[in-house]
Amino acid sequence: MKSFIISTLVMAFTVFSAFAQDDIATLRGEAGLNQEGAPPAMSKVLNKDIKRKRNYPMQPPTIPHKIDNYQVDLNTNKCLSCHSRKRTEESQAPMISVTHYMDRDGNFLADVSPRRYFCGQCHVIQTDANPLVGNEFIDIDDLLKVEQAQ
């Protein structure tokens, strides 16, 4: 009996994995495990300076421009040379939010909190690459609208 269950499970798993193989898109593509596939062309960074809507709740705004060679280190932070509180009047860039000036206990600091200093940890550029998987996210406002209409 025990061996029957095991062999059934093994068979079911083999059949399932055979089906699954066609459906799953991998980054490796069609190339076999022991081969090196042709890499896709490098995608271009979108540089249109147009703000995008969010793709999931609490998403940090994506960067709508190129950030090639932007220096963010102990010496300086290139992003903040436009987006910091004291620079936005001249640059007319979006000001980083007040949460970036708070430490983890909610105290306000005079300058950007060290834990928020590395912009690229949360904010990222977008490229013209086709997404591997779709996104079915609907923003809360749209959901409420649908509900009210019913």
Add this chain to the structure above:
Amino acid sequence: MGVMFWGGFNTALEFTNTEEFCTGCHEMRENVYAELQDTIHFTNRSGVRAKCSDCHVPHDWTDKIARKMQASKEVWGKVFGTIDTREKFEAKRRELAEREWSRLKANDSLECRNCHNYDFMDFTRQSKRASDQHSTALAKGEKTCIDCHKGIAHQLPDMTGVEGW
């Protein structure tokens, strides 16, 4: 005799403008030259590139001689090892950078403009941010290239207190 001296002088002058000469010392080769190599002025889609002297030595003869005379101080620096370690270089980075910023500020970014000519810029081919700035602040002469484009060819020093940072 005069011709020989003049020719030799000019050849020497030209030689000190080559990248081989500039990167002959480890101070330049391992700090600023290494940093240059992943920037747009070294590697880009069309393969046009700037070498050290394109940005750091004036092209006009009189200005060039003046700069070369100033540069004799760098020989002193080399002999006495002013920046012969990474730590010494990092400690002097702000001072060295400020010297170049003020030079470019004073000559209205002449060395930038030797290649980047404002009159031939096509704003429609620039990003919105770029064309906004170039058609206003730069056009009116309120700002010059180096005011915004600091740290495009080398790493920036500690920018505390620098205007615009």
